[in-house]
Amino acid sequence: MLKIGDFSRLGQVSVRMLRHYDQMGLIKPAYVDPDSEYRYYSLEQLPRLHRILALKDLGLSLEQIETALQTDLAPGQLKEMLALKQAELSQQVAETQIRLQRVASRLAQLETEAVVSPYEVVLRAVPERVLASIRRVVPTLMDMPAYRCGASDELYAWLDKQHLQPCGPEMVLYHFVEYTETDVDMEFGIPVQPRPGLTFRDPIQLASLPAVDQMACVIHTGSLWDVGLAITALFTWMGRNGYASAGSFREVHLFGKETEKTAREPVVVELQLPVVSQSIHLQRASQSREA
DSSP: OEEHHHHHHHHTOOHHHHHHHHHHTSSOOSEEOTTTOOEEEOGGGHHHHHHHHHHHHTTOOHHHHHHHHHTTOOHHHHHHHHHHHHHHHHHHHHHHHHHHHHHHHHHHHHHHTTSOOSOOOEEEEEOOEEEEEEEEEEEEGGGHHHHHHHHHHHHHHHHHHHTOOOSSOOEEEEOOSSOOSEEEEEEEEEEOOOOTTOOOOTTEEEEEEOOEEEEEEEEEEEOGGGHHHHHHHHHHHHHHHTEEEOSOEEEEETTSOGGGSOTTSOEEEEEEEEEEEHHHHHHHHHHHHHO
């Protein structure tokens, strides 16, 4: 038998809560001294206390816990319920972390509004490239890291099997014309020199990126979470210089493999966007409508 204070320390629950559980009928003392009315608990009651605390962590009210205990939940059922709750909480933590990073990025953008941008956008020609790539529609931005890392692992495993070496830095292409947080059309690619005898398996494909005469480029050094600052600089430059986007946005990893870096490590990324002068863009749009 254990005094209530010792049982509280063993079960990691306060004496006040043990008394409350007693009043609710969830777990009563094994023995109450008739003279002092001091409560004592037995070691055999510890599994029941653990069930009460586990169900409480699942978000059940004490009334719901009482009902659940009456059904005599099997350990396997309780374990499954806790595993589901653990996954749910992990998802909430991940979402909160992403929101915190986005808030930090917004604050950084506000702080740089009144200062000269550290980014230098250059216009240059980019040659044609051939990529071994995987293109997928990513359900949400939350899913992006998993999709990108999965595509990277598949592609590098395929390169090893084909005895191919990358002939340029890996890149991520985004095939959309406006900002979106859902159903993101993303392509992860590695430049290769194709040769006869290559064998492909879905979803890996050989994609040809055409040469671009006018590619607006900017280098970002720092956390990938802060790459939005470079994107802001790129589109600000376009607006000031009379250009419009004319193709898929490219994120070129000059730092090596994405899967070998943590989210906090500094990286070097080149952002590329095919552009055309706004006058030509308007002319093409007019011709398209007439057609």
